[in-house]
Amino acid sequence: MSADPGHPAKAIDAARARSEHVLTGWLNRQHGVSAPLDDAMRYSVLGTGKRLRPVMVYLAGRALGADDEALDAPAAALELIHAYSLVHDDLPAMDDDDLRRGRPTVHRAFDEPLAILAGDALQTLAFEVLASRPHPRLAALVTILARAAGRDGMAAGQAIDLSAVGTPLDLASLQAMHQHKTGALIRAAVRLGALVAVDESDPRVAALDRYAAAIGLAFQIHDDVLDVTGDTRTLGKTSGADAQRDKPTYPALLGLERARERARELLEEALEALVPLGASGEPLAILARFMIDRDH
Numbered sequence: 001m002s003a004d005p006g007h008p009a010k011a012i013d014a015a016r017a018r019s020e021h022v023l024t025g026w027l028n029r030q031h032g033v034s035a036p037l038d039d040a041m042r043y044s045v046l047g048t049g050k051r052l053r054p055v056m057v058y059l060a061g062r063a064l065g066a067d068d069e070a071l072d073a074p075a076a077a078l079e080l081i082h083a084y085s086l087v088h089d090d091l092p093a094m095d096d097d098d099l100r101r102g103r104p105t106v107h108r109a110f111d112e113p114l115a116i117l118a119g120d121a122l123q124t125l126a127f128e129v130l131a132s133r134p135h136p137r138l139a140a141l142v143t144i145l146a147r148a149a150g151r152d153g154m155a156a157g158q159a160i161d162l163s164a165v166g167t168p169l170d171l172a173s174l175q176a177m178h179q180h181k182t183g184a185l186i187r188a189a190v191r192l193g194a195l196v197a198v199d200e201s202d203p204r205v206a207a208l209d210r211y212a213a214a215i216g217l218a219f220q221i222h223d224d225v226l227d228v229t230g231d232t233r234t235l236g237k238t239s240g241a242d243a244q245r246d247k248p249t250y251p252a253l254l255g256l257e258r259a260r261e262r263a264r265e266l267l268e269e270a271l272e273a274l275v276p277l278g279a280s281g282e283p284l285a286i287l288a289r290f291m292i293d294r295d296h
Contacts, residue, residue, distance in 0.1 A: 008283040015058035015075075016051045018068060022076045023054075026129055040110045040118035041125075045083045048101040052219075052291065053189045054079045059287060060193030060208050063280040070133070074141060074192040077130035081149045082185055084122035087115055089158065123149070137195050144195070148188035157181025161247065169248040175217065177248070182223070183216030203276070208284075210273035215288045218266035222292045224249040225259050230295065263292045 027042050054075035061071040090097040090105040091112065097105050107115035130142060147153055157180030164177065190212035194205045228251050250259035270288045274281035 008286050011059065011062070011283045012055055012287055015055040015062075015068075018058065018072070019051045019054035019075050019079060020046075022072045023079060026076060026080075026125070036110065036114055037117055037121060040106055040114050041121055043109060044087050044106050044118055044122060045080065048103070049079075049083075050294075051079060052287070053082050053185055055287065056186065056189035056212070056284070057193040059283045060190040061196045062193075063208075063277050063284065064194055064197035064202070064204055066193065066197035070135070070196050071193060073129050073133040074145075074196060075189075077126040077145060078185065078189050078192060080122045080126035080129065081145065081154075084119040084126070085149070085154055085158075085185075087119040087122070091115060094158070094162065135196065137199075140195055140200070141192055144188050144191050148184040153180055153184035153188075154182075157184065164248050166246045167248070169253070171253060174248050174250065174253060178217055178220040179213070182220040183213065186216035186219065187212040207273050207276045211270045211281075211284065211288070214266045214270035214273065215291055218263045218270065218288075219291045221250045221259055221263040221266070222294070224251055225256065225263070226295070227251075228256060267292050 023045055027038075027045060032038050057075035057078055058068060058071050061074075062068070086100060087106045089095050090100055091107055098108055099105060103109070105115075106118055110118075126145065127142065130145060131138065135141060149155065157177055160173075160177040161181055164173075169177070187209060190208045191205070194202075194208050198205065227249065250262065253259075254262065267288055271285055274285055277284075
């Protein structure tokens with residue numbers, strides 16, 4: 001393995017840096033026919049973001065014995081899908097946001113048609129990247145990514161979110177929305193990393209899936225909390241936007257303190273799921289704690 005054998009936090013930093021390097025390589029490797037499209041794609045991805053999802057690919061794969069080189073393509077592909085989703089989510093027809101990661105959203109920095117095309121191109125590039133490295137379970141990896149991004153995953157969650165504006169949701173419906181919109185890619189991250197290393201029948205894959213399901217929901221609940229408690233400068237996006245749009249959130253439904261408590265409960269579920277992995281799961285545990293302690 002090429003992972004840093006030192007402190008678990010260093011393994012997370014190494015994964016984040018490696019992810020950035022791989023993404024830069026793909027987005028800069030050649031010039032396409034449209035320089036503005038290339039520029040918009042790079043603007044969408046490079047130099048910003050926490051890289052949580054690719055880091056999870058690396059950490060899950062490393063925990064089960066995968067080499068970083070084998071994890072590069074799935075990690076980059078997942079982050080490209082995430083980046084495309086943010087570009088499209090910010091569009092006037094969706095959330096109509098002007099700020100993302102502390103700078104103008106893509107449709108503001110460029111224009112709306114180019115933002116749509118950049119998102120489209122990032123999505124297709126993701127599958128090109130994933131298919132670029134032969135793997136005995138490549139078909140399974142492609143299926144995981146496609147389902148997580150599509151009508152049974154992230155896209156479905158966004159559709160539910162848009163239709164729920166101004167409409168009261170019960171807790172079960174709100175949870176289902178978050179599990180699709182945010183949780184699907186987080187579960188895919190862990191599963192992609194795991195299946196690079198081992199077959200799906202390995203019981204540790206199921207343990208990692210339980211971890212991802214819990215921390216994925218906790219992550220979104222904490223995002224809901226930050227929208228209430230954070231400030232625009234720290235968040236890098238407009239604070240209070242959910243309330244302004246009358247969107248259903250955990251704080252709106254449960255109250256701020258109960259929402260925080262629920263995120264902590266889910267964190268404990270995620271940490272418990274990692275027990276079968278022993279010390280190899282510690283970087284994932286550290287990452288989980290960061291995901292609900294972060295301020296942006």
